[in-house]
Amino acid sequence: MSEHPQYAKIWRTVQLIPLGKVASYGQIADLAGLPGRARLVGKSLGFVPKDMEVPWHRVLRSNGQIAFPTGSEQSQKQSGLLQQEDVAVFNNRVKLSIFQWQPDLAEMLWKLEY
DNA sequence: AGGGTGACCGGAC
């Protein structure tokens, strides 16, 4: 439970990804005000508190791939959660041209309260 | 202190 202040910020940003859309690790880092820290986003998602709802499955690599190895338990779970919200996964991968979240800047400023 | 480690990224072939 010892948190780094950055984690909460990342989790909040991930919570803004709309159902049926996805974002990349780097994109989340940028939106969270942490450019260059895509890897930190991945790590933080492994530490989401159980009582918090964070749609971690909507975060993918910059090429649309699920970050976990194909066929692994985790990738199967992520894939299932995505398809459950009508995001098509093919070969461990999602077409970003169709499903990538494109946040409206004004709305972001509002929700993140800078 | 300093080196290794990632749920990463972009460019170069």
Place this chain on the structure above:
DNA sequence: AGTCCGGCCACCC
């Protein structure tokens, strides 16, 4: 379309 490679940077020994 892949694969490779260097860069990245907070975190953890």
